[in-house]
Amino acid sequence: MKKVLIPTKLESIAANTLKAAGYEIIQEADTPLEEQIKQHPDTTALIVRSEKVTPEIMDALLNLKVVIRAGAGYDNIDIVHARKKNIDVMNTPGANSNAVAEEVIAMILAYYRHIVDADNTTRQGLWEKKRYMGSELTKKTVGIVGLGNIGRLIVKRLQGFEPTLLGYDHFLARQRAINIGVTPTSLEEIFEQADIITLHVPGGPSTKGMVGADLLGRMKNGSVLINCSRYGVVDEEALAALKAEGRKIAYLTDVHPKDAAGDKPSAAVADLLLPHLGANTIEANAKAARRAAEQMIAYFDEGNTSCVVNGESPTGLNPAHLHLTMMLGTFARIAGEGKPIRRIDCTFYGDLRTYRKWFTPKILEGVLPHAEKGLMPEAAEESLREHGIVFKAREPMDDKPYEDSITLDLTTEVDGEPVTTSVRGVVTEGIPMISRINTFHGLYSDMRGNTLVLRYKDRPGVIALIGSTLASAGINIDNIVAPIDHACGEAMALIKTNKPVTDEQVAEISKGIDALSAFAVSL
Ligand SMILES: NC(=O)C1=CN([C@@H]2O[C@H](COP(=O)(O)OP(=O)(O)OC[C@H]3O[C@@H](n4cnc5c(N)ncnc54)[C@H](O)[C@@H]3O)[C@@H](O)[C@H]2O)C=CC1
Ligand SMILES: O=C(O)CCC(=O)C(=O)O
Numbered sequence: 001m002k003k004v005l006i007p008t009k010l011e012s013i014a015a016n017t018l019k020a021a022g023y024e025i026i027q028e029a030d031t032p033l034e035e036q037i038k039q040h041p042d043t044t045a046l047i048v049r050s051e052k053v054t055p056e057i058m059d060a061l062l063n064l065k066v067v068i069r070a071g072a073g074y075d076n077i078d079i080v081h082a083r084k085k086n087i088d089v090m091n092t093p094g095a096n097s098n099a100v101a102e103e104v105i106a107m108i109l110a111y112y113r114h115i116v117d118a119d120n121t122t123r124q125g126l127w128e129k130k131r132y133m134g135s136e137l138t139k140k141t142v143g144i145v146g147l148g149n150i151g152r153l154i155v156k157r158l159q160g161f162e163p164t165l166l167g168y169d170h171f172l173a174r175q176r177a178i179n180i181g182v183t184p185t186s187l188e189e190i191f192e193q194a195d196i197i198t199l200h201v202p203g204g205p206s207t208k209g210m211v212g213a214d215l216l217g218r219m220k221n222g223s224v225l226i227n228c229s230r231y232g233v234v235d236e237e238a239l240a241a242l243k244a245e246g247r248k249i250a251y252l253t254d255v256h257p258k259d260a261a262g263d264k265p266s267a268a269v270a271d272l273l274l275p276h277l278g279a280n281t282i283e284a285n286a287k288a289a290r291r292a293a294e295q296m297i298a299y300f301d302e303g304n305t306s307c308v309v310n311g312e313s314p315t316g317l318n319p320a321h322l323h324l325t326m327m328l329g330t331f332a333r334i335a336g337e338g339k340p341i342r343r344i345d346c347t348f349y350g351d352l353r354t355y356r357k358w359f360t361p362k363i364l365e366g367v368l369p370h371a372e373k374g375l376m377p378e379a380a381e382e383s384l385r386e387h388g389i390v391f392k393a394r395e396p397m398d399d400k401p402y403e404d405s406i407t408l409d410l411t412t413e414v415d416g417e418p419v420t421t422s423v424r425g426v427v428t429e430g431i432p433m434i435s436r437i438n439t440f441h442g443l444y445s446d447m448r449g450n451t452l453v454l455r456y457k458d459r460p461g462v463i464a465l466i467g468s469t470l471a472s473a474g475i476n477i478d479n480i481v482a483p484i485d486h487a488c489g490e491a492m493a494l495i496k497t498n499k500p501v502t503d504e505q506v507a508e509i510s511k512g513i514d515a516l517s518a519f520a521v522s523l
Helices: 013-020 033-039 055-060 079-084 097-112 115-123 149-161 174-180 187-193 213-218 236-244 282-302 319-335 350-367 377-386 462-472 503-513
Strands: 003-006 024-027 045-048 066-069 088-091 141-145 164-168 196-199 223-227 249-253 341-348 390-394 405-414 417-428 431-437 450-457 477-481 490-497 517-522
Touching: 003 013, 003 033, 013 024, 013 282, 033 055, 045 282, 055 079, 066 282, 079 088, 088 282, 097 115, 097 149, 097 223, 097 249, 097 282, 141 149, 141 187, 149 164, 164 187, 187 213, 213 236, 236 249, 319 341, 319 350, 319 405, 319 417, 319 431, 319 517, 341 350, 350 377, 350 390, 350 405, 377 390, 431 490, 450 462, 450 503, 462 477, 462 490, 462 503, 503 517
Parallel strands: 003 024, 003 045, 045 066, 066 088, 141 164, 141 196, 196 223, 223 249, 341 390
Antiparallel strands: 341 405, 405 417, 417 431, 450 490, 450 517, 477 490
16 A cells, blocks of 8 residues: 655645545644654655655655645755656646735735734724825736746736736747736836736746846835745845835745744845745645645556656666757757747657657757756647747658757748758767758767857868967867868858857957858857
8 A cells, every 4th residue: 555644734635535545644744754754664655735855855765756746836845856766746736826826916905005014003002094005906017927827817816906917937938928918028127117026936046036136126116026936036135235225115925945933034124924825725725635636646547747847758768869959959049149949840860769759858958048947848848839939859751871860950030031050969979969050061079068160151271260360369279170061162160169269259250251150159
């Protein structure tokens, strides 16, 4: 019988559903998880809320197969360590979004109408009507940062207040944001224009300090910043400094470094401070509990991993090929000069064709470096779609003798016209090599390190010119390949250098040799 530990206050429907399906359930909310695992070292699965699931806990549970976070954010679980131990981690996406969306509206109204203070002072016998002059939410400009499950619901729940809605989500295509009902707006403009800004991005390294001195400094006097995402997303020291200078920014927060009693680092800077109440409704708790139980049953009974957030590639796939794909994506993006990407077509030759779906997260990583990393293939494909990128993994043509190689064609839009950069790569002796760029074949250049890429009309003396410009900048050439496309009389030089070549140096060399295209890549 599979033993499931639920070391948290989670609605009994989770335990009941699992018991009915034949699981053994230990639910104990008041004993730390560290203690409970000593009594239950044979635990197969965990369902947690904000409890930390550390490497030590995973190492101690030798039978642990899956950890389910009954909620959205899973930054309390070390998902990388979990992967190493072959433990799947899931969340229950969307289960508590409505609770947070409603909390945000409650916070705004409570702050605007001084509800908390007014209740306190009225109970004390005071009558401070003049002091508690309020503001109205109706027709305010609200900036929503993070348009996932919660951000999108806030859009809906705010509708009655006739707001102007600005939105930012760097994984969401412009048109999708418009369809959701917000005006896609840069972070800088949101912070400059909004009366209320509410944050709904995940926590962790990718968003740590995301709202720092620069953005905070752009906020209007009298504006409100709400943090129901995670502690660390807002640089509270920078906020405190601005407030000390007399800037009138209200800060309403629900999130803390630790979910526990004790001093709160945000207390001095916050105008409203809640004990992580976002998901704390009867409805959200029940929904997350039911989902957690259903997901666990589907996981063990049917092998359903659709909510796994730390998926890995299958055995048999050489990680070097995954890395190569990311490098090809990066290379093509830089060659495409950062123009909007519209389409990516890939062909995986040889044995790689069997694994093609597993390359999607790496393609995403290469072409959209700010996109979420470590996504499952389906989620990566969805992310590409949301960015307005059509992605196709083509069937390889059997007459092409490319063995285990990868072709990536990246199409950008330049002045309304499609422009495609095509790159092909292989792994040789464990080294990721680029073998073709557009019509320039036979490159076989190591993709690691610094590469200067120049296309020019073929003529004698060009390499010498490049060499002398690099030398005068103190840059050494480690290797050069410079094949010629005789059909068009052009050459493509891939020059490996001991240091990165700066944009200014690229421009100087490009001018000196009258290059048709020039860029530098450091991988
Ligand atoms: N206060 C509370 O009780 C609760 C807090 N949360 C927090 O809220 C977060 C969001 O929850 P959901 O909306 O359910 O998650 P979600 O995954 O549906 O949405 C997150 C959105 O943030 C976007 N995003 C990620 N990084 C970004 C960045 N650097 N810049 C702009 N956008 C970025 C993603 O594209 C995605 O659309 C959770 O990760 C969790 O940390 C969630 C539930 C309850
Ligand atoms: O379970 C809770 O109360 C915390 C919810 C939360 O922060 C999340 O789901 O990310």
